[in-house]
Structures are given as structure tokens and as C-alpha cells.
Amino acid sequence: MFRDAPVSVMADHPVRLSDLCFWFEGAARMTPSTNNGFESLNGRIKQQYTMRNKLPLGVLMSTAERMLRDWSISVLEHPFQTHITLDDKIDSKAYEWLQKVDKSQILQLNAFTFVVPSTNAKMNTNTWPFDIEACPSIIVDVTMNTSFNNELQQLQMELRAQNFDIIRFSTYRTACKLRFIQKKLNFHLLDLLNVIESLRECLTWPSSELSSNSLSPTNRRTPTPIQTSLLNNDQYLSINRLTTFLTSIYTNLNKRLPSSQQILHIDNCVHSAIAWFLYVYNNNNNNNELSNNNISIRFNSFRVVLVLLCTGKLVDKMRHLFTSYLSSSLNTLTYGQIDELLHEILALPYALQEISYSTYRSNNAQLIFSHLSTTLINLDDFLDTLIYNDTTPNCLQWLIIFHRLISVENVIHRVKCSACQRASFSGFRYKCQQCHDRTYQLCQDCFWRGRVSDQHLPTHEMKEYTFFTSPVKEFRQSIR
Template identity: 40%
Template sequence: MAEMKNQNFDVIRFASYRTACKLRFIQKRCQLHLVDLWNLIEAFRENALNAMDAQAPLGITRVRALLNSLYYQLNKRLPPSQQLDLPHCVSLLLNWLLASYDPEQQGCLRVLSLKVALAILCAGKLLDKLRYLFSLLADSSGRLPVSRFGQLLEDALVLPASVLESPSFHYSESLPTSIFHQSRITLNEFLSVLTSDGGPECLIWMPLLHRMANVENVLHPVQCDGCNRDSFLGFRYKCQRCYNYQLCQDCFWRGRTSGSHTNQHEMKEYAVYKSASKQLGHSLRKSFRCVPERPSRQLPHFPEEEHTLDLAHIVPPSPAASHNGLPSLVGPSMDSGQDEEHRLIARYAARLAQRPTSSTDTARQRELLAQLEAKNREMMGQIVRLRQQQEREESMRAGSPALVGELQALRQRKAHLEAHLAQLQDSRRDLMLQLEALMKMLKNHQRSPRSTPGSSPRSTASPPERPPIVAAHLQTPDSLVGLGADVQMAFGRTPEGRQLRDHLLVAADSVTHAMSSLVRELHSGVGSEDEASQPGPDGDGSQHNGCPDVSPQELSPSCLQPGTTDDDSYVRTEDEEE
């Protein structure tokens, strides 16, 4: 109400225009101008209000459910950029309905009051709305008793009272009989009285509300003499006394004038704009009477005796979308062919409504409904299971590249260790052959220290030749030629040679021990991929008890770390030799 007061509607001089402007504001504020009559009837049918008595009370919960379904269906027809805020619209309209039709705050609305209010404020043609309102209270013979018309009139006049216009449009007990003198009203009489120019003054705001909605976007490219605007929208008013004096609807409603024009001058209302050429043609036709005028459109004539027109059971096919994305309103045509079609539809609907439903069919339908619900639950459970299985498979796929990469890395590590083991075994074999040859030479040298150099056996596998280091007092035997200066020194009779020989034997023992440890570690790590993936201290996963990988050609005193002292010399026995 505060927003409506800010629009300054109370300064409008005419009560009918003032009431229509206020109701139009509420209609647009609640977005009811986007809901047509046929969608409203469909919402009533979906919420089972078509089968309820007109005077039955309706709780707030059911009213809220009705409004939710109404706005939800409206959002489905609107483009995505024009979607409505459903909770806000429902709350706004519900509060306004309760404030208007439940002043005692009982928490309920009558079905008839709700239908009348929504039918008047929704979008649609006035003739369609009047026919629907007539069908709400008409009896089985298709006539409306005056007493029921009084109920309809009382609910309709609540709308002006809700916008503080009850002094101008109020209800009285004698008002229905002053409009219709007969006790029972036919549809033709009802439409003729309510749509005529001299209709009842208490309802004059209703046709004005529809006219205002139709012309609010009509542009008049003329200057308003009251506010001097070059063009304006809505109604246009032309003075019948002042020459070419025209006012916009805001100036006329609020009484703004200029020049010699006064508010007492007779004004004519225009809802459309005609160009100068059309006005000239109209003047010539009126002057010469050479062109017959168009026949005036008359209201359709309905048969006197017909069944109740129950539009609640009639849901027309979805009409074609209009230019603004909303479905166009489908109303009854004026020609006789479509009138006959409407009568047939009404008769078929009445027959279907009167057809009894057998208990067998009802039980069968309930059984079928239970089966469908069970199948639905089963399908929903299967969908949930499939969705969970799909999520598990996706999670496994997401983690599989890491597992494959780790497996490949472990396989490469295993191949590298196997190649390294083969290399170490070859090196060990060569070292053992060299040691065998050296031990034989040492044994022969100990048995015959003064033997000739030619009696010493030559090593079959000797390292690459190095420049011999010959002492001044030492002569190298011919049998040690090609073994290297260090090896020759080891078999010499000097203390340095004895020490070097001990170091060489200790190194050979260390290499053998390291090879045994590596083989045990490799065999113990083949079954456990995690242990094989951890690098060793030297970076390649192999351990040699502190000794680096050496080949038979790279043995030197600098890389040998003895495991015994100088006093403990290693002597190979005959059992070991054999």
C-alpha cells in the first residue's frame, strides 16, 4: 500500500479511473497481468478447486499451493531472462488476498472469493471473464439466481474496497435487484447489462481496467497542450470546444489545463491514433455517405435453455505464442460457427461430468497407480545404484594413471637391478679368476723363493697395461709382466708389497661379501615392489658395504679399504685353493 500511495493516484479526479489505476498497479505488481484466464482455470483444476463448493473455506496452505503452481507454470512459459521470483510473488499476492478477503484473520478464504478476485485481475478478454464468472454460480438450467449474483457482486466489490475506494463503490443488499429486476438471469442478459455503455455504476471500473491495459502502450505522436510533451502513451483526450486542443491522460485525470480551456469543457476519449489521411477519409465518408459503415459488433447470442457452462472442465489446447513470448488469449469468436462449437464443448463437458464412475474402474485405477509407483521407486533406486557405480568407476579411472606410472617405474627399476646384478656377477667372475691366478703365483713363490721367473704361471685375465713402476733394487719377473705395477709390487719382497697384497686380498673378500648381500637383498625385494622403489644410499638402489662399483681393470690401492689391520695378514690355505 505504501508503494501505491507513492504513485500519487489519489489526485485523480474521477473515482472510476482512480480505482482502475490502483487495481492495475496491484495487477502488475503481483505479475497477474502475465497470467491469462485459461491458465488460471487450469491451475484451479490441478488443485481440485473445480470440484469444491463455492462457499467452502480454503486454508492458507492450499491457497499457497495454488499460487505456487500458478506462478510455476507461468515461469515455464516465460523466457529465461524474464523469470519471476516465485516466493516473493506468492507471498505478496497471498498477503494482499488475506488483507482483502479475510479482515477478521480467520486464516481461510472462500473458494468463490478467491476465484472472483483472480479471474478479474488476470489477463484476458472481459467477455471471457464474465462468462466464467457466470458459470461459477449458474444452476443446472443455465440461469443465475439474483441471490447468487449478489454473492458474486459482493466479492467483486471487495477489490475497490481493498484500494480504499469503498465510499465510491460499496455493496448494499438492494444493489443486485437494482441491476437485474428478474429473479433469474440468463447469460445473454448478464453479458448485455455488464458490457453496455450505461452499465451498473458499481462495476464501471471493471471494463475501464481492461481498456486501460489495452491502451497503456499505444503511442500518440501529438503534443499535449497541458504538459507540452511531444508524444505520450495511453488515452488521448480532445476538447470538443477548443480547436485542436488535446491532453494526455495524466493532465486530464489530474485537471491540468492551459490557455482558455477549462475542466468544464466536454472532452472525447481516444484509445488509438489516426493519421491525417485516415481522419480525412473518415470525414469524407461521413459527409457523402458513399461508403457504408462497418456493422457494429454485437455480443453473441446464446440459447436461452442450455446447461451450465462449466469452464473448469474445459482446458483448451495450448495457443500459439505471441510476439512477447506469452501465449495468446483464446476467446470465443463472434461468428455463429464458433458459437456452435462452444455449445458442443459445453454439452460434452456436462455429459462427462455426469457420467458415473464404477467402483471396479476406481479399484483398477488405484491398483495400476500403486504398480506404477512401485516401478517408479524401483527405477529410482536402480538409477541411484548406477550413478554410484559410475562415480566409483570414474574415481578409479582418475587414479589409474598414477598407478600405471608407478608400476612402470617399478618394472624399470627391477630391470635396472637385474642388469646391474649381471654386471656385478661378471666382475666377480673376473676377480675370482685373477685371484686364483695370483694365489697360485703366491704359493709357488713361497715354496721356491729362488725359482726362476719363467716358472711362474701367467695370469689368463690381466688388466690393461700400465707403465711399470720399478724400484732401483727390484727386478720384475717375466711371469708378472702385464699384471700392472701395483700387482707386481704386491708380489715383491719389500714391506710395501706385502702390505699391498694384504689390501688386495681384503678388497676381494669385501667384494665377495657385497655381492652376496646384494643377491640376498634383490631376492628379498622382488616380492615387495614398495621396498624396491626406495633408492639406496648410492642413488641406484644397490649397496656395496661402503665400496663403489669397480671393474677388474680399476683396482688400485686408493680404492681399497682393508677390513683387517696390517698385523693380520690373509693367507689362503690349500683347502680354499682346491
């Protein structure tokens, strides 16, 4: 995927990797060559960009964009090396080295390509080909094959422009991204009660409006969900019905909002929402000739994302999602049903590239509820484990942070940030527990991005505050 990418994106005559002999600078066909230039570049990346840290995929992409821009500017002064110059001195050194190397460890790939291991090789000629073949193929789905490509690309471009990827903590990074998408799609204007009522009306549609699981496409971007016996979870919404449903929701929303807050372009908002749904829960066939009538989304997937992104308390949302999975005769859920619900929830951070595929697909229910003596989980145990107690699993921490982030957006802290020197700020407030007199405080932007000043270190323990009480009020309360 990188061979046709221009090395220089700002030069008048960009150099493409496909124009080079090999994919790294310094290689030369049919002549002795090394990857020393490539290793030098690797060291430069570690020292100047990644700081020798493992980066999340979202941060990696933004860092790669910055590297390409820097290199594109510098290539005007130092052009990319496209060939190697040989002289008698280099030939003599190469011959001397060839007399000393262990020729039994040289692997010949073709008539002119040989692989020579280093002095302390971790692989030999026997294991090297097998290790290379064992490397997993990376397939990146960059198109949706639908008429919603433009809306999705616009949404992703605006999300990338917010620069959330520089936030150090994955849970807060995921929460900020979801909050942006929630506002962009105007889901923050939808209240939970109206959403639940609309979903109930959707279930009353004739069966012809909802396609069954057996008639839905089978080629998915996301893995096949765990099968369930519930009828509602096996139903699919066509794009036409999804468009009608969302249009009805936004139209009714405008009737309740004042004229200054009403959505002006409902059609654009509906298309952007559908594009996001299809990206998160894509059930498409990889066929460019598919029409909108052949695209569908699971009703239960649609319900989960709409409930989680509307306005309401997290406990009420999780209570509704739990009861939506109940059968008519039981008030408990099995591990399999909870795994399916978690699968639908974790599709959100997975689409944002904030959790791994193994976390997304793993069956977490048995591990999460292992402290219970039963395999049938009731509502109280479900809410206590995931929300009320301090036992929220790591894979769902972002969901807690997402709702806390919403609750503190309008909280004003009338103190100065010790890093950016802002006189007051909103959101979370962080106070150092180790600096002198505990007067070192940071706004959320500085803390999330690792900005520090004075003698404060990023390794210091910090306490998070979601409220602010003025010193005057504290003094009045103390003398009562």
C-alpha cells in the first residue's frame, strides 16, 4: 500500500517509492548494499517522534503524518538517495568481509538477492522463511462501497482535525472522540426516554420492513456476532427504513427545540449518522454494484449505539440494554447474551481504533462475573459489577469516562493552571499530591497531553476533581 505513495509531498517532482530499487533508501539492485540508512532513519524516528514508546494506532497515524511533512520539507535541501556510488575502496572492504562471513548462513532468495544474518542473528536460514510466512497479513478497510463515503470521510476528517490522538490516556481519548461524534450527529439533543419510545415503535413495523438474519449479507467488516435466540436481535434494518426512522427522530426533535437550536439540514445529519452506523457495524458485501436496498444493519446494533450516544444517565442506559436482551420468561441473562451485548458496545472503541481486535472479540462475561456463584446474571448484579462498584472492567472504562466528561463540561474551575497559566478553565481539574503544599494544579488539556512546568514531574500522583469550591465558601462552611 506504500509503494505508490510519494516520499515528498511538497516537492515539484515527488519521488515515489516505486521508482526506487527497493523500498528503503540506500538499497541497490545487483550490488552490495545494506540497510544502514534505513536503520539510521529508524533511530531518528525513535529519538524525535516516538520517544521509543509503543503508540496507539490513532497516535501512530498522526505521528506518521507529521513525519511525512517534516521529511517533505527537508527533502528540498537533501534529496532522497536513489542510487549507491561504488568505488575501489568499497569493493575491497566488501571482498574482505565476504572472505570472513559464514556462507552456510547466507540465504539466497533469487538470482540476485541474498539475505545475510548479523553477527548475533536471532534467526537462521531454516527458521527465517517460516517466520516471514507466519507474519499475519494486514488488511485495511478504507472504503465502504456505499453512497455514504463522502459523509464518512468528512466526519473522519473533522474528527482527525480535533487532534485527540495526542491525549495520553486511551480511555479519555476514546471518550473525547465519542463526545465529538455525539455532538456532530446531534445525538446529544436526544433524550433517552424519547429514544426508547422510538425504538419500541420501530419494533411494531411489519415484518416485511425488517429483514431476518438469514437474508442479510454475510460478508462483514466486523466479525459475526454471537448468535442469540432473541427475535429482535436477529432482525435487520434496511437503509431506507433507517433513513425514515432517523428522519422521524430529527423532525420530532426539531418540534421540541427552540428555533435557535433546531437542526437546519436534517438530510445531511441523517446521512452522516447512517455513514457512522455502517462504519461501526458494517454488514456490506464487497461489491461495488450493491444498492442501498441491499445494505442493512442489525436492529440490536442500531439500538445499542443510539442508546449509548443519546443524553441520559449511564445506569438508565445499561438497565434498558439489559432488559432488551431478556426473554419473556426469564429475568436473567446468560454469559452468551452478555457477551453479545458487550460485543455491540465494544464495537464503538474498536471502530475508533482504541482497543485491539482480541479485546473486541474476546468473551469477557465469564471473567467479569467470575466473583458470582451463578452463571445467570440478574439486573442488580449486572449494574453493580459494571457501574456501581469499583469492578468496572478495563474494556469498559471509557464508557464511564464518557459520561463523566459530559457532566463536567460546564464546570468552571476558578484557579490558574500551573502549566498554561489560564486564569480559569472548564472540565476536569487535576491537583498534584506530591508537589509542595499541593498547590500545583492542571487543566484537563495540559494533564492529558503531559504538559508540565517548574519542578512537577509527569510521574507524580494526581487527583482528579469534577467540581470546584471557592476558598471563601470553604471558610464559611468551616466556621458554622
